[in-house]
Amino acid sequence: xxxxxxxxxxxxxxxxxxxxxxxxxxxxxxxxxxxxxxxxxxxxxxxxxxxxxxxxxxxxxxxxxxxxxxxxxxxxxxxxxxxxxxxxxxxxxxxxxxxxxxxxxxxxxxxxxxxxxxxxxxxxxxxxxxxxxxxxxxxxxxxxxxxxxxxxxxxxxxxxxxxxxxxxxxxxxxxxxxxxxxxxxxxxxxxxxxxxxxxxxxxxxxxxxxxxxxxxxxxxxxxxxxxxxxxxxxxxxxxxxxxxxxxxxxxxxxxxxxxxxxxxxxxxxxxxxxxxxxxxxxxxxxxxxxxxxxxxxxxxxxxxxxxxxxxxxxxxxxxxxxxxxxxxxxxxxxxxxxxxxxxxxxxxxxxxxxxxxxxxxxxxxxxxxxxxxxxxxxxxxxxxxxxxxxxxxxxxxxxxxxxxxxxxxxxxxxxxxxxxxxxxxxxxxxxxxxxxxxxxxxxxxxxxxxxxxxxxxxxxxxxxxxxxxxxxxxxxxxxxxxxxxxxxxxxxxxxxxxxxxxxxxxxxxxxxxxxxxxxxxxxxxxxxxxxxxxxxxxxxxxxxxxxxxxxxxxxxxxxxxxx
Numbered sequence: 001x002x003x004x005x006x007x008x009x010x011x012x013x014x015x016x017x018x019x020x021x022x023x024x025x026x027x028x029x030x031x032x033x034x035x036x037x038x039x040x041x042x043x044x045x046x047x048x049x050x051x052x053x054x055x056x057x058x059x060x061x062x063x064x065x066x067x068x069x070x071x072x073x074x075x076x077x078x079x080x081x082x083x084x085x086x087x088x089x090x091x092x093x094x095x096x097x098x099x100x101x102x103x104x105x106x107x108x109x110x111x112x113x114x115x116x117x118x119x120x121x122x123x124x125x126x127x128x129x130x131x132x133x134x135x136x137x138x139x140x141x142x143x144x145x146x147x148x149x150x151x152x153x154x155x156x157x158x159x160x161x162x163x164x165x166x167x168x169x170x171x172x173x174x175x176x177x178x179x180x181x182x183x184x185x186x187x188x189x190x191x192x193x194x195x196x197x198x199x200x201x202x203x204x205x206x207x208x209x210x211x212x213x214x215x216x217x218x219x220x221x222x223x224x225x226x227x228x229x230x231x232x233x234x235x236x237x238x239x240x241x242x243x244x245x246x247x248x249x250x251x252x253x254x255x256x257x258x259x260x261x262x263x264x265x266x267x268x269x270x271x272x273x274x275x276x277x278x279x280x281x282x283x284x285x286x287x288x289x290x291x292x293x294x295x296x297x298x299x300x301x302x303x304x305x306x307x308x309x310x311x312x313x314x315x316x317x318x319x320x321x322x323x324x325x326x327x328x329x330x331x332x333x334x335x336x337x338x339x340x341x342x343x344x345x346x347x348x349x350x351x352x353x354x355x356x357x358x359x360x361x362x363x364x365x366x367x368x369x370x371x372x373x374x375x376x377x378x379x380x381x382x383x384x385x386x387x388x389x390x391x392x393x394x395x396x397x398x399x400x401x402x403x404x405x406x407x408x409x410x411x412x413x414x415x416x417x418x419x420x421x422x423x424x425x426x427x428x429x430x431x432x433x434x435x436x437x438x439x440x441x442x443x444x445x446x447x448x449x450x451x452x453x454x455x456x457x458x459x460x461x462x463x464x465x466x467x468x469x470x471x472x473x474x475x476x477x478x479x480x481x482x483x484x485x486x487x488x489x490x491x492x493x494x495x496x497x498x499x500x501x502x503x504x505x506x507x508x509x510x511x512x513x514x515x516x517x518x519x520x521x522x523x524x525x526x527x528x529x530x531x532x533x534x535x536x537x538x539x540x541x542x543x544x545x546x547x548x549x550x551x552x553x554x555x556x557x558x559x560x561x562x563x
Contacts, residue, residue, distance in 0.1 A: 003029045003030075003032055003033040004029070004030065004033050004045055004048075006026075006029055007025075007026045007029040007030045007033070007048065007052075008026075008048070010022045010023070010025050010026035010029070011023075011026045011048065011051070011052060014026065014055065023052060023055055023056055023059070024056070026052050027049070027052045027053065027056065030045060030048055030049045030052060031049065033045060034046065034049065043076050046072055046075075046076055046078075047076060047078050047079070047080065049069075049072065050069045050072050050073050050076070050078055050080045050084070051080055053065040053066070053068055053069040053072075054066065054069050054080060054083060054084055054087065057069070057087060058087070060326060060327075061091070061295065061327070062326060063091060063297055066084060066087055066088055066091065067088075069084045070084045070085065070088060079108045079112070079121070081104050081108075082101050082102075082103075082104030082105035082107075082108050082121065082124060082125070082128075083101075083105070083120075083121070083124045085097045085098075085100050085101035085104060086098065086101035086105070086124050086127065086128045088101075089101060089128075089131070090131075091297055092297055095135070098128060098131060098132055098135075099132070101124070101128050102125065102128050102129065102132060105121055105124055105125040105128060106125065108121050109121050109122065109125065117157065118157065119153070119154045119155075119156075119157030119158045119162075119164075119168070120154070120158075120164055122150050122151075122153050122154040122157065123151070123154035123158075123164060123167065123168050123171060125150055126147050126148075126150035126151040126154060126171065126172075126175060127171050127174075127175075129143070129146065129147040129150065130147050130171075130174065130175045130178055133147065133178075134178060139180055141181055144175075144179045144180070144181060147175050147179075148172070148175050148176060148179065151168070151171055151172035151175050152172060154168045154171075154172070155168045155169055155172055155193075160200065161200075165197075165200060166197045166200050166207040166208055166211065167207050169193045169194065169196055169197035169200075169211075170193070170194060170197050170207065170210060170211045170214060172190070172193050173190035173191065173193040173194050173197075173214065174190075174214070176189060176190040176193075177190050177218070187218075187222075190218075191215060191218060191219075194211050194214060194215045194218075195215075197211045198211055198212065198215075198234060209283075209287040210287060210290075210291060212231050212232070212234045213231075213287070213288075213291050215227070215228075215231035216228050216231040216232050219231060245313045245314065246313055248276050248279065248317075249313050249314075249316050249317060251272060251273075251276065252276070252316060252317065252318070252500065252501060253316055253423075253425075253471055253472070253500075253501070254425055257501050257502070258272055258273050258501075258553065259501040259502040259553055259557065260502060266553075269553065270550060270551065270552055270553060273552045273553055273556065274550075274552055276317075277318065277321055277322050277323055277324075277552060277556065278322075278323070278324045280317055280318070280319060280321075280322035281322040281323050281324055281327065281328075281329065282324075284314060284317075284319065284322070285319055285322040285323075285329050286322075286327070289306075289329070289332055289333060292306075294306070294332050294333055295327075295332055296332065299331055299332070302334070302535060303330075303331065303332050303333050303334055304332070304333055304334070305333065305334045305335075305336065305531060305534060305535075306333040306334070306335055306336070307335075307336050307337070307338050307344055308320070308335060308336070308337050308338070309337075309338055309339070309340060309341070310337045310338070310339065310472075310481065315337075315472070315481070316471075316472055316500070318500055318556045318557070318559070319335065320335030320337075320541075320556075320559060321541075321552070321555070321556035328545070330538060330541065330542055330545070334531075334534050334535050334538040335534075335538070335559075335560070336534045336560045336561065336562065336563075337470070337559055337560070337561045338561065338562065339481035339486055339489075339561075340481075343486075343489065344562075344563070346489075347489060347494040347495075347562040347563040348494070348530065348563045350459075350492060350494040350563070351460075351494035351495070351530050351562070351563035352530070354458060354459075354460060354494075356413075356460050356461070356523055356532065356533070357413060357460075357523075358391070358520075358523050358524055359391045359392050360390070360392070360412075360413035360414050360460060360461075361392055361394075361395070361411070361412045361413050361414070362386060362390055362392070362394040362395070362412055362413065362414035362415070362416060363394065363395045363397070363408050363409060363411075363412035363414070363415045363416070364382070364383055364386050364394050364395065364396045364397070364415075364416045364418065365397050365400060365405055365415070365416070365417045365418065365419060365433075365435065366379040366380060366382070366383050366396060366397065366398045366399075366418050366419070367379055367398075367399055367418065367419035367420065367434065367435060367438075368380050368398070368399070368438075369399065369438040370399075370419070370420055370434055370435075370436070370438060370443055371436055371437070371438055371439075371440045371441065371442055371443040371444075372441075372442065372443045375420075375505070377418060377419065377420070377505055378418075378505050378506070378508065378509050379418030379419065379465075381509040382416070382418040382465060382508065382509050382512050383396055383418070385509055385512050385513040385516060386416055386512070386516060388513075389513070389516035389517055389519075389520050390516070390520065391520070394416075395408065395412065399435070399436065399437050399438050400435055400436075401435065401436055401437065401444060402435055402436065402444040402445070402446050405435055405446060406446070406450075406454070409454075409456060410456050410457075410458070412458075413458055413459070413460045413461070414460055414461045414462075414463070415459075415461075415462050415463070415493075416462075416463045416465065416512075417433055417462075417463070417464050417465060417466055418465045418466070418508070418512075419433055419434055419435060419465075419466050420433070420434040420466055420467060421433050421434065421464065421466030421467045421468050421469045421484060421499075422434065422467070422468065423468040423471040423472075423483060423484075428448065428472070428482035428483070429447065429448045429449040429452075429482060430445070430447050430448070430449065431447065431448050431468075431482075431483070431484060432445050432446050432447040432448050432450070432451065432484050432487075433445070433446045433464070433466055433469075433484060434466075448482060448483065448484055448486075448487040451484070451487035451488060451490070451491055452487045452490045452491070454491045455491060455492055456491050456492040456493065457492060459488075459491065459492040459493040459494070460493065460494065460495065461493065461495045461496075461497070461533055462485075462488040462493040462495070462496045462497070463496075463497045463512070463515070464484060464485060464488070464496065464497060464498045464499070465497075465499075465503065465508050465511075465512055466484075466499065466503065467499060467501070467502040467503050468483075468484075468499060468500070468501055468502060469483065469484040469485045469498040469499050470483050470484070470485040470486075470496075470498030470499055470500050470559050470561065471483055471499070471500055471501060483498070484498065485497075485498030485559075485561050486561070489561060489562055493562070494562045494563040495533040495534075495560065495561075495562045495563060496560070496561045496562055497515070497533075497537055497558065497559070497560055497561075498558075498559055498561060499557045499558055499559070500556075500557045500559060501553075501557045502557070503557055503558070504553070504554040506554075507544065507551075507554040507555065510544065511540045511541070511544060511555065511558055512540075514536075514539060514540035514543050514544070515536050515537055515539075515540040516536075518535070518536040518539045518540065519532055519533065519536040522535070522536065530563055533560060533562075533563075534560045537558060537559075537560045538560075540558075541555050541558060
C-alpha cells in the first residue's frame with residue numbers, strides 16, 4: 001500500500017513537471033507492489049502500470065514498454081488500450097491497430113461517467129481519425145468536421161497547465177491543415193493554435209519543439225519569412241535556453257575543453273561528455289529526426305543521410321554523436337556538416353563533376369615529431385594504414401616544409417594529414433596545421449588563410465587526422481565557420497574529414513584504418529560515389545563506439561563535412 005501511494009505521488013509529479021526520474025521510480029515501485037498480486041487482483045494498480053509504461057514509451061520510444069502495456073490493457077479491458085493501440089500504429093504503421101484503436105477509443109469515451117475527464121481520449125481519437133482519413137484519402141466533409149470538433153473538445157477540456165494541452169493544440173492545428181476543406185482563414189486559425197501552444201509553460205519541452213518546427217514549415221510555405229525566422233529563433237533561444245547551451249558548448253571548445261586534462265580526470269570528463277550527448281539527443285537531435293520521420297523501429301544497414309548546417313552555438317556541438325544508452329543518432333542517420341546551403345551546393349556540384357576514382361592518387365603528410373617539442377604522434381601507423389588500403393602507392397612526405405606540402409597537393413586526388421593542428425580563438429584565420437623539419441627551432445604553419453587562397457581542381461578527399469581541424473573556437477564569429485576543414489572545402493575538396501577537438505593519438509590510426517578499408521571496398525563494389533565518404537566515416541565511428549562504448553572523447557570528435 002505504501003509503495004503504491006508513493007507511486008501515485010510520483011506519477012502526479014511527473015504529470016505536472018515531466019521529470020523522467022519520477023516516472024522511472026513510479027514504474028519500479030508499482031512493479032514491486034504488483035509482484036505480490038500478479039493475477040490481476042488489483043486492476044487499478046495494473047491500470048496505473050499501463051499508464052506509466054505508456055508515458056515512458058512516449059519519452060524513450062522503447063517499444064517493449066508499449067507492447068507490455070497493450071498486453072496488460074487487453075487483460076484488464078483497460079481504458080488505456082485505445083491510446084496504446086494508436087501509439088503502436090504510429091510506431092509500426094499497422095493499419096489493424098489503427099482501426100482497433102478508433103473503436104476502442106469511441107467505446108471508452110462512450111462508457112465514461114459524466115464528469116469524468118475524457119479530453120485525453122478525445123485527443124487520441126481525433127488524431128487516429130485524422131490518420132485514418134488521410135490513409136483513405138477521404139473527402140467526406142462530415143468525417144473531417146467530426147475529427148476537428150473532437151480536437152476542439154480535447155483542447156477545451158484540458159486546463160491551461162495540463163501537460164497534454166500543447167500536444168492538443170498542435171494536433172488540432174495539424175487536423176485543420178490536413179483537411180481538404182481548409183480555407184486561408186482555417187490555416188490562420190491553425191497557426192493561432194500553435195502560437196497559443198508556444199506560450200504555454202506546461203508539458204514536455206519536446207512538444208513545443210515540434211510546434212515551433214510546424215510553424216517554421218507552415219510560414220515558409222506561405223512565404224512569410226519573418227514569422228518563419230521567429231519560429232526558428234524560438235526553437236534555438238527560448239526553448240533550448242541560450243545560457244544552458246553556451247555553458248555546455250564551452251566544455252567542448254577552447255582551452256577548458258573536456259578533451260584536455262590529466263589522465264586522472266579522464267573518467268569524469270568522459271561522463272560529462274556523455275551527459276552532453278544525452279542532452280543533445282533529447283533537446284535537439286531526437287526532435288528533428290522524429291519530425292522528419294527518420295526514427296524507425298526496424299533499423300536499416302545504412303541509414304538515411306542528413307546534413308547539419310553548423311552555424312551558431314549548436315554548430316559547435318557533436319550532433320552526429322548525440323544519443324543515450326538506448327538510442328544513438330548514428331543508428332538512424334549518416335551525418336554530414338556544412339557551413340551553409342550554398343557551401344553544400346558547391347561541394348555537391350564539385351563531387352558530381354569529379355567522381356571518386358577506384359585508383360586515386362594520395363598524398364600523406366606525416367609528422368611523427370614536430371619542432372618546438374610538440375607531443376610525438378603515431379603518424380607512421382597512419383602511413384602504413386594508407387599504404388595497405390590504397391591500390392596506388394601513396395606519396396609520403398615525412399616532416400616536410402610548408403612549401404613542399406603546398407607544391408605537392410595539387411597533384412593528388414586525396415590528401416591525408418597526420419600531424420598537429422591548432423585552432424586560434426583570438427585570430428581564427430591563423431589557425432591551421434603544423435609541419436616542418438623536426439630539427440628546426442620553429443614549427444611551420446599552414447594557416448587557414450593560406451589554404452583559403454588556394455585552388456585545387458582535382459581535389460576529392462582531405463582527411464585531416466589532426467587536433468581541432470573542424471573546431472570553430474571563436475565564439476564571436478560563430479556564423480563564419482572559420483576552421484581548417486572549411487578552408488579545405490573552399491580550396492575545392494568536396495569531402496573533408498575533420499575533428500571538433502583534440503584527437504586521440506592512440507585511436508586516430510584505428511579510425512583511419514576502418515575508414516579507408518570501407519571507402520575502397522565500397523568504391524570497388526559500385527556504391528553511390530557521393531555517399532561513400534560520409535558512410536565510410538560513419539562505419540568507422542559505429543565500429544569504434546561499439547568496441548569502446550564509454551570512450552566518447554575518442555570517437556565523437558570525428559566529423560564529415562561537404563557533399
